[in-house]
Amino acid sequence: xxxxxxxxxxKEYYIVDSIQNFRAEDSFIHRDNKLKIFKxxxxxxxxxxxxxxxxxxKLKHFFxxxxxxxxxxxxxxxxxxxxxxxxxxxxxxxxxxxxxxVEYYEQEQIYNNDISFNFQKNIEIIxxxxxxxxxFEIYDVSDFIDSKxxxxxxxxxxxxxxxxxxxxxxxQISYLSILKLLPVDNSSSHPLxxxxxxxxxQFRSIVHSKLSSSSFDIISxxxxxxxxxxxxxxxxEGAGKYRKKVIENxxxxxxxxxxxxxLLIASHIKPYNICMKExxxxxxxxxxxxxxxxxxxxxxFDQGYITFTxxxxxxxxxxxxxxxxxxxNINPNAxxxxxxxxxxxxxxxxxxxQNVFQDNIDDMV
Numbered sequence: 001x002x003x004x005x006x007x008x009x010x011k012e013y014y015i016v017d018s019i020q021n022f023r024a025e026d027s028f029i030h031r032d033n034k035l036k037i038f039k040x041x042x043x044x045x046x047x048x049x050x051x052x053x054x055x056x057x058k059l060k061h062f063f064x065x066x067x068x069x070x071x072x073x074x075x076x077x078x079x080x081x082x083x084x085x086x087x088x089x090x091x092x093x094x095x096x097x098x099x100x101x102v103e104y105y106e107q108e109q110i111y112n113n114d115i116s117f118n119f120q121k122n123i124e125i126i127x128x129x130x131x132x133x134x135x136f137e138i139y140d141v142s143d144f145i146d147s148k149x150x151x152x153x154x155x156x157x158x159x160x161x162x163x164x165x166x167x168x169x170x171x172q173i174s175y176l177s178i179l180k181l182l183p184v185d186n187s188s189s190h191p192l193x194x195x196x197x198x199x200x201x202q203f204r205s206i207v208h209s210k211l212s213s214s215s216f217d218i219i220s221x222x223x224x225x226x227x228x229x230x231x232x233x234x235x236x237e238g239a240g241k242y243r244k245k246v247i248e249n250x251x252x253x254x255x256x257x258x259x260x261x262x263l264l265i266a267s268h269i270k271p272y273n274i275c276m277k278e279x280x281x282x283x284x285x286x287x288x289x290x291x292x293x294x295x296x297x298x299x300x301f302d303q304g305y306i307t308f309t310x311x312x313x314x315x316x317x318x319x320x321x322x323x324x325x326x327x328x329n330i331n332p333n334a335x336x337x338x339x340x341x342x343x344x345x346x347x348x349x350x351x352x353x354q355n356v357f358q359d360n361i362d363d364m365v
Contacts, residue, residue, distance in 0.1 A: 002333045003016055003182075003322075004316070004322070004332045006365060007363045008363060009089070012365055014181065014182045014184060015179050016191065017062055018318075018321055020175075020321055023174075023176075024169045024171055024175060024197075025172075026038040026171040027047075028042060028046050030042050030163075031112075032167060033115055033118065033167070035110060035111055035112065038171075042166070044156050044162065044163065044166060045155065045156040047152060050151045050152065051142060051152075052151040053151075062180060064083070068142050071142065079140060079141055080139065080140045082139060082140050083137065083193055085190060085193060086137060086138055087134055087136065087192065087193070087195065088195050088196075089132060089194070089196075090126060090131070090134060091360060093126050093168060094123070094127070096168065096169075096174075097122055097168060099198075099203075099205055100203065100204075102203075103199075104116055104119040105119065109173065115170070122167065126168075129161075135159075139155065139157065139158070141155065141156050142154050169197055174198065175200075178193055178195055179196070179318065181193070198358065201303040201304070206356055242266060242290065243266040245287035246290035246291070246292055247292045249287055250291060250340070251292065252292065253293050253294040253297060255297045255329075256294045264294060265292070265294070265298040266287075266292060267291050267292075267293045267298045267301055268284075269351070270351045270352065271302075272284055274355075283348075288348065289348045291340065300328070301352075303356075303358070304317070306330075307353045308339075308349055312341055312342040314338050314339060315364055316330060317358050318363075
């Protein structure tokens, strides 16, 4: 089996396994960021799933640890170490904050406190960290095997970076991805566990048009009204022409080879809302700022799970499991990767790689 690769701080790793969708439940969130509907201060232990049945087998295999919930010795509570080779990366934490900045300031969810005061403080805390790789160990703090709910696996750490991480993340709209890695230059070594924090796509700052891309100043009411009117006008008059030109230029989906235009979406490369935020009608309606994709692949591209190089070669992110890629009929490791013909789209593709693609483009191998 050929594993997908990732580069972290100039070192290459194989992704041998992953768990991609641990939600940031409110019970784990630090009290500074808790939602109004929930009470309490939050606890530092993170739920990672059931340790019985099939899920338990997956947890045991993934973490290479089989003592879940067996944390009593002679009646006393113990906290066995699960793994000591775990780490966050400074770049991922900063990227998460950048993605979340609109939610910090606009607060579409209802929080106990005004969390806008936390954003700059958190940026400064992360920037002040001296290391780019932030190592820690995790311990088993699961429910006891003999308790009524004795199948809930929890982890925590006593490292300071664990507490810093808890203060960054926002409830319900954030999730934890853990990549199990082996160094390419020493694949027989013990695995490492890369903890990454990610944000739901709909809450990423790239999706929002309320704030400018360069500051947090609210757009004036008159300007906002004019933009809405212009957007409606373009939607009525330009959308059909834009779609027709995109499909004429790219008459089939490169993934499925579907050419029935009823099943094709003219997917913007540089997002439409960003073009309109910049008052750039030309880019919003430019057929070269579009790819013809069938719906599933449109969503993969639109939400930044995949992107393309300037040569048109497919780049797959690391947010999805190997199983999901297989079902999508995409091989992230293919030597002769599927490609598009990107002529005159290079500037738009560069924007997509740097701003929409959910992975750090510099980490791709």
